[in-house]
Structure formats: structure tokens, C-alpha cells
Amino acid sequence: MPELEESITAVREGAKEDRFTYLTILQCHVATPGILPTLNEVLQNAELAQEIGWDLVQMLLDIEGSDACLETVARLGNPREVIIKVMEALEGLAVAWHDEVIIEDERPGVPPDSKIPGKFITLLGLLAILLRRIKTRYPSRFLASSLVKVFEAYQPTMEMTAVVVNLVRSLSGEKRPPLPTRSSSIDVANPDQDGDASKNAPDPEAEQEDPKEEVLQQKLLQSFTTCILQRYVNAHAMHWSPRLLEVYHPEKLVPGRKTSTIAYREDDTLQKRDAVVGQLVALLRDLGLGSCPKSFIKSIYTSSRANIDPLGSFEDCNFPDDIHLSPGGLVCLIAYWIFSTEVFGSDNPHPDMHIFPEHLALLEKFLGEEAQAEISSSPGIADALLAIGLGVEHREQTVGADGTQFMAYHHRLTLISVFHPDIQVRNAATTFAGIILHSDSDVQNRLEILEDLLENCMFAALKACAVTWLKEEITAARKEGVTNIFAKPDVIERLQYAAFPDMISVAALDTEALLEFWRQNSAFLLQVANFAFFLFTGDFKNLVPAGMAAAVEHRFSEPLILAAEKLEKAGVVDGEDSMQLSILTDRLRSLGLH
Known part of the structure; x- marks a missing residue:
């Protein structure tokens, strides 16, 4: 193949030229089929990779099969320069996504021929390598900027969420052994963990890390992961409340109708959907979110940032207390703890809360004054809130409430039953509202709710x-x-x-x-x-x-x-x-x- 031989010669010999000339040569030959192994071989020259690596990120990203070359750039290039190009590429994906996005039932989806998810997976693999290579006094500054760009480019598909999990695991350090491979597993490339870290070049501008950085970085990862959890759950019908209802009240099942529990047991896609959430929750536990005292619950409903993305202020954070977790993500976390304990028999924290005042406060916080808009835009959080209520009520963790509180609580349940876009969640809300109504020991309260x-x-x-x-x-x-x-x-x-x-x-x-x-x-x-x-x-x-x-x-x-x-x-x-x-x-x- 004369064309390939010519390109191989150009790529090998061109490395002897000045760097600007060599980049021009690469632009002419790098897309030639079969040339990438040669380029990867040439890039093993650490000095060359240091000088031109960051210029290769976007050039190689658009070429099929360039992952090995990009990994070499991430391991040998100047990490501070290459990471800037990786963040620029992520920013470009975010823009491209908005141009390509297809909305179905107001939920994000990926066009079948889109190359965005594949590029996203590649870039996050590079990011994991680069962030671990950078040795600076304040690595949290690189981490914060990177996580913001990742979240902007992220869409809540299973594959893109799985690679986010890989990234956070790499950055936090593996604290648990890998789970056995199951049919519900989502496998994506993870060069940081699967590759050879001994090939990493040292940071040429290495500094001693500030002692407070470890706590700051952990809080950043916690916040980022809760944001991912919230977005993923809002984009997929998890059906936590319908499935919990089937466990708690089997007498209410319609004979002959397939239950949500059976549907999830039989459908591989639905099982993978559960598995991805399970991975995010396990990750948050490794990051230190593994208990649920009253103070934890109270921090959610007293937050002034109920549905505000906390990542927007990442780059201004100098202390751990400056970093906020996603309240909606924490609601999803608590709901999954309750749900997976009951349905899967998992060992999870026990939420220390009651219907009154904690769960009522959560409903008031998240449904707010514009309940229809909040439920429609955040259906996953509404399902999660309902699941929490079902779990708390089932454990009989109720305390007395006056008529006004009881009516307010029942009213918010009925809002979910009216406005939620998923009929199974609406039905679960309706059933739970009936259970709550009948459980009120004050007969006058019950009558006034019905009359109203x-x-x-x-x-x-x-x-x-x-x-x-x-x-x-x-x-x-x-x-x-x-x-x-x-x-x-x-x-x-x-x-x-x-x-x-x-x-x-x-x-x-x-x-x-x-x-x-x-x-x-x-x-x-x-x-x-x-x-x-x-x-x-x-x-x-x-x-x-x-x-x-x-x-x-x-x-x-x-x-x-x-x-x-x-x-x-x-x-x-x-x-x-x-x-x-x-x-x-x-x-x-x-x-x-x-």
C-alpha cells in the first residue's frame, strides 16, 4: 500500500522537524487508515509528547481508533496543558449535544448515529489519567473545573453514567473490590484502571499538595456525584414507588396484570437501569455518604438550593463548607436506600425520619409553590419523595400532627397523583394518599379532607x-x-x-x-x-x-x-x-x- 507507506515515512521522519512543521505533517497524514500504530510508536518519545501532545487532542479525537494514541498523550504529555484541551473538547461536546439532542417524552436521548457518547467516554478516560498525574499545591482547582465541564457535556445514558462512575472511582481511589460481572453490568473503557500507570511521565511542575486538599476534593466528588444521580434519576423511570407499593401492599395488585417488579426482573435494560443507580449509590458511600441521621435530613429541607445545580459555584470554592451537595440527588439517595433494602435486601443506612415533620418538610421543599412545574421537570425526584414516604409510613415511624399539617401532607401527595407524567407513579401516589388518609386517628381530619x-x-x-x-x-x-x-x-x-x-x-x-x-x-x-x-x-x-x-x-x-x-x-x-x-x-x- 504505497499511500500507507508514504504516510508512515512522513510520520516517522517528520518528528525530526520543528514542532509546528510536524503538526502540519500530521494533519495531512494522521487520518490515513493504518497510520495510528506508527504515530503511537513515535509518541513514546516523552519529549515529543510533552511538546505537541496538547495540540493532538482535538485532531485525534475525531479519528476512529485513536484511543491508544490519546492515552499516550495523556500519560506522557504535559498534564496541565493537555487537560486544558480535554476540557475544551468536553465543552465542544456540550455544544454539539444541544445541536443533536432528540427529546422523547421530554426525556434526554441519544441519536443512534451520534459519536458524542464515544468521544465522552474517551475524554473521561484521559481526564482520569491527567488529574491523577497533576501534582500541584491546589489540585482541587483543576478538579473543580474539570467536573463542571464533564457535567455540562454529560447526558444521562447508561454508558455515559458508567464512565462517570469510573472517573470518580479513579479520582477517589478504589475502596471496594470490583463487583462480579453480571448481565446487568455496563462495561465501558477505563484506561486509568486497565492501563499501565507506570508509563505515566511525572508532572514537570510538581508541587507539594496543601494538607486541606484531600477533604476539599472529596467534597467536590460528593457534590458532583449527587448531581449526576439526580440527573440520571430524573431522566429514567425508576418506578421506585410503584415497586415499593407492590412489596408493601400485595393485596392491591390487579390479578393478571404484570407488576412493575416482574417487569424489572425480566427486562435486561431495566435491570441495567437499576444497576447504574446502584453503582452511583455505592460510589457515594465510598465517598463518605453512608449514614442518615436527622441532621442529614434536615440539611436537605433547610437548604436554600432545592433545585439549583451546585456545580455552578465549584470554581469559587476554597473550603469544604463552600461546596454544596445536590438536595435532589440526596433525596434520590435516601429513596434508593429504602427501596433497595426492601426490594433487593441490601444493607443500607436507616433514615432517621418520620412523616411529620421530616417527610412533610421534604415535600414542601421540593414541590414548592409551582408543584406542577416541579413535578413535570423533576419526575424522578417526585417518585423518590413518594418512595421515601412509603418506606417511612411502612415502618410506622409516624408522630402526631394537627389537622393543618395532615391536610397539607395529603394535599402534596395528591399533587403527585395529578401531575406526575408516569401513570404508575400517579397510581402509587393515589394509593398512598388513601393509605395516609385512612391512617389519621382524627376522624374529623379525615372528613374535612374528603369534604375539601x-x-x-x-x-x-x-x-x-x-x-x-x-x-x-x-x-x-x-x-x-x-x-x-x-x-x-x-x-x-x-x-x-x-x-x-x-x-x-x-x-x-x-x-x-x-x-x-x-x-x-x-x-x-x-x-x-x-x-x-x-x-x-x-x-x-x-x-x-x-x-x-x-x-x-x-x-x-x-x-x-x-x-x-x-x-x-x-x-x-x-x-x-x-x-x-x-x-x-x-x-x-x-x-x-x-
Whole structure:
């Protein structure tokens, strides 16, 4: 191959020229197929690598199969100069990512033909080598700048997260033996650990490290890893709360429907998703985050930086206390501790917290005044918050709360049930809200929550839940033989106008408006029809106040039947809408109120 032979000669002989000339020669020949082994051989000249290494980073990064040459540059080049070029390349990847990114269901994804993840893996391998080579008084300054650039270029794929784990392990020092290889493992190149560190050239400008640097660097790595954990969890449906619910309350499983637990057990991709989070959590434990006292919990909800990325201030940090961990990442960490203890039998720290005040404070902190926006933008944190609540409640770590606190807590659970983008998490939030409601020892609190939902809630699905919870309270009072308000006609008397609202004006709507009303309120109306059947035709007739049956027929049942018939005759409904309307009218006609 004359072309290859010519390039080999040029690369070998050109090294004798001045460095500028040689770089020009490399630009002409380095992309020739088969030339890279020769270049790598030439670069073993440490003096040459020191002089031109940093100029080769971007040139080689764009060439397939150049990893060995880049590793040589990282081991022999001037580490302070080469690391600048690596950070510039990472910055370029961040820009390129935004040009290429594809958003699916508002979650980050990687175009199938993108070269960005491969370049990211290569650059982080170089970074690990370089940061360990630099011997300066304040290495944290190089570390802080590097971590910021890594995070800017990072996207929460499994491979990119695995290489981040490798980087932090290299920089923190391996404290645990490698885990056995499993089908759920994510393997990425790790030249710092797999290569020969004895080939590393010494730092030509080496200085004695400041004694406080070790603690400062550890805090930087802790903060960085919590940020990665938060971003990864927000980008992937971990389903911690649905899976915990299946463990804690198997009686609520729908027969014949595949559970989330089984789905994760059978799906290799989902198992890898779990494994990546497990690696991040293990890493944080190695970095010193291995206990969960009350003070740790309090530091999260008293932080003024709930959803603020702490990496933005890395380069201004001179003391460990200047460095903040990601509050959202810490919530994910606690949730995983609880989740993996229950589901995988892992040995994790036991969070020292209760529903009141700690978990309520966490919900208030992260859901804030703009709950819909917070839940939509950080679905993983919302799932994590819910998982923490399930774990704490299951261990019966509850303390007394007044009615205002209880209503505030229940309200925030229902916000997750309404706004979370994942239906399985919404269902888990709804179920947990019901469990919390029924667990309140103050019957008046329970009644006021139900009354507030029925009268003031604008979400039909949540009002439907309130009807279900009301039915469960009535049934439980009978079963347990208690004589509270749910065992007396007073409760129906008090709630009848909220539970069976006036439908006379609805029946008079035109077809278009009526169809819109139905689609917005069908969940609530169907649940009310079922509740009416439960109340008027079953064993609970004694709870119905005198004269109420006729009133409900006049203002609710008959107008709703007329409205349903109007929609059917207009031919504007089909499929599920038509089926549900039929179920509604059949159930209302079976009440026999007249």
C-alpha cells in the first residue's frame, strides 16, 4: 500500500522537524487508515509528547481508533496543558449535544448515529489519567473545573453514567473490590484502571499538595456525584414507588396484570437501569455518604438550593463548607436506600425520619409553590419523595400532627397523583394518599379532607378518589364496629351536595359543551354512580337521610341520564366514551330511586 507507506515515512521522519512543521505533517497524514500504530510508536518519545501532545487532542479525537494514541498523550504529555484541551473538547461536546439532542417524552436521548457518547467516554478516560498525574499545591482547582465541564457535556445514558462512575472511582481511589460481572453490568473503557500507570511521565511542575486538599476534593466528588444521580434519576423511570407499593401492599395488585417488579426482573435494560443507580449509590458511600441521621435530613429541607445545580459555584470554592451537595440527588439517595433494602435486601443506612415533620418538610421543599412545574421537570425526584414516604409510613415511624399539617401532607401527595407524567407513579401516589388518609386517628381530619376534595378540587380523577375513600371509610366503620361520623347518616347529609352535584344545568348544554363536560368529568361521574349504587341498593341504606333518594334522582340521576342520551343520539361518542356512557346510564337506572 504505497499511500500507507508514504504516510508512515512522513510520520516517522517528520518528528525530526520543528514542532509546528510536524503538526502540519500530521494533519495531512494522521487520518490515513493504518497510520495510528506508527504515530503511537513515535509518541513514546516523552519529549515529543510533552511538546505537541496538547495540540493532538482535538485532531485525534475525531479519528476512529485513536484511543491508544490519546492515552499516550495523556500519560506522557504535559498534564496541565493537555487537560486544558480535554476540557475544551468536553465543552465542544456540550455544544454539539444541544445541536443533536432528540427529546422523547421530554426525556434526554441519544441519536443512534451520534459519536458524542464515544468521544465522552474517551475524554473521561484521559481526564482520569491527567488529574491523577497533576501534582500541584491546589489540585482541587483543576478538579473543580474539570467536573463542571464533564457535567455540562454529560447526558444521562447508561454508558455515559458508567464512565462517570469510573472517573470518580479513579479520582477517589478504589475502596471496594470490583463487583462480579453480571448481565446487568455496563462495561465501558477505563484506561486509568486497565492501563499501565507506570508509563505515566511525572508532572514537570510538581508541587507539594496543601494538607486541606484531600477533604476539599472529596467534597467536590460528593457534590458532583449527587448531581449526576439526580440527573440520571430524573431522566429514567425508576418506578421506585410503584415497586415499593407492590412489596408493601400485595393485596392491591390487579390479578393478571404484570407488576412493575416482574417487569424489572425480566427486562435486561431495566435491570441495567437499576444497576447504574446502584453503582452511583455505592460510589457515594465510598465517598463518605453512608449514614442518615436527622441532621442529614434536615440539611436537605433547610437548604436554600432545592433545585439549583451546585456545580455552578465549584470554581469559587476554597473550603469544604463552600461546596454544596445536590438536595435532589440526596433525596434520590435516601429513596434508593429504602427501596433497595426492601426490594433487593441490601444493607443500607436507616433514615432517621418520620412523616411529620421530616417527610412533610421534604415535600414542601421540593414541590414548592409551582408543584406542577416541579413535578413535570423533576419526575424522578417526585417518585423518590413518594418512595421515601412509603418506606417511612411502612415502618410506622409516624408522630402526631394537627389537622393543618395532615391536610397539607395529603394535599402534596395528591399533587403527585395529578401531575406526575408516569401513570404508575400517579397510581402509587393515589394509593398512598388513601393509605395516609385512612391512617389519621382524627376522624374529623379525615372528613374535612374528603369534604375539601369533593367541594374544591378541580381534578375529576382526584374527586373520584375522594368518593372511593369515602366509601372505604364507611365500609371500615361498619367492619370495625366503630360509631364515628362515618357510621352515621350525618356524613351523607353533610356531603350529599358535593358527592351528588346538581346536573340539571348540565343536561341543558349544547352537544359540543356537553361532550367537553363529559370528557373532563367522566371519571368522577362514573365513581359517583358506583357510590350511589353502593349507598342506595346495598347494606348501607340506613345511612341515607330521609328524602335524599328523591332529591338525588331529581338533581343528579335523571339529568345525567338525559345528558348521556343526548350525546348518544348526537353520534358524537364512540369507543371507550360510548362504553362508559352506557355503563353510567345502566348503573343510574338500576338505582330504583323513583
